[in-house]
Amino acid sequence: QVQLQESGPGLVKPSETLSLTCTVSGDSISSYYWSWIRQSPGRGLEWIGYVYYSGTTNYNPSLKSRVTMSVDTSKNQFSLILTSVTAVDTAVYYCAAGAPGGSCSVCDNWFDPWGQGTLVTVSS
Amino acid sequence: DIQMTQSPSTLSASVGDRVTITCRASQSIASWLAWYQQKPGKAPRLLIYKASSLQSGVPLRFSGSGSGTEFTLTISSLQPDDFATYYCQQYTGYSTFGQGTKVEIK
Numbered sequence: 453q454v455q456l457q458e459s460g461p462g463l464v465k466p467s468e469t470l471s472l473t474c475t476v477s478g479d480s481i482s483s484y485y486w487s488w489i490r491q492s493p494g495r496g497l498e499w500i501g502y503v504y505y506s507g508t509t510n511y512n513p514s515l516k517s518r519v520t521m522s523v524d525t526s527k528n529q530f531s532l533i534l535t536s537v538t539a540v541d542t543a544v545y546y547c548a549a550g551a552p553g554g555s556c557s558v559c560d561n562w563f564d565p566w567g568q569g570t571l572v573t574v575s576s
Numbered sequence: 577d578i579q580m581t582q583s584p585s586t587l588s589a590s591v592g593d594r595v596t597i598t599c600r601a602s603q604s605i606a607s608w609l610a611w612y613q614q615k616p617g618k619a620p621r622l623l624i625y626k627a628s629s630l631q632s633g634v635p636l637r638f639s640g641s642g643s644g645t646e647f648t649l650t651i652s653s654l655q656p657d658d659f660a661t662y663y664c665q666q667y668t669g670y671s672t673f674g675q676g677t678k679v680e681i682k
Binding site (some may be wrong): 495497498512513514548558560565568 | 577608610618619621622625626631663665667668669670671672673674675676
């Protein structure tokens, strides 16, 4: 069964770049569209975007200008980069499996499973 | 974007109670709705997808219904393990979540 594990710095300075990686085990990176979701007390659960191993991406319009997602097939990992962070970006960041791999007209989906989450704090 | 509104925000109930949580979408989402359970310090756990399909391994006391703009999650007989926060999610293009309903002990 698929298992996901987030990794990356827990503290990022304002105006700098947040970078997280999710390692997939138990299945191929080509099996799903992979999403990043974050959760904070002020904004609740917020979908950030998804990436497919082919390079296809779809981002939340509210974050699109600051987000880049990519896949490293050799490591069975996918990554999130969020630039120009502020305190509002402080949250628990989750990676999750979404739509099954393959062609889809609308690749949005329920999420299962999720990683355990990693807290990222934006502070100087 | 599609707004999801859950009610109530907090629900006090006892073991054995029948519990119903409502989720309303700001526009029709057909049956593209999922429900999750989250406990403190843990990731959300998928319970229901496509509005009424029970995820494998989820107890039969959980059920979902609705279509269009109004949906419900029902727990037929609340168990001690069910005290948690529940979220709905629509997935019609890009996902949005409800604000959550906390089920607490009465």
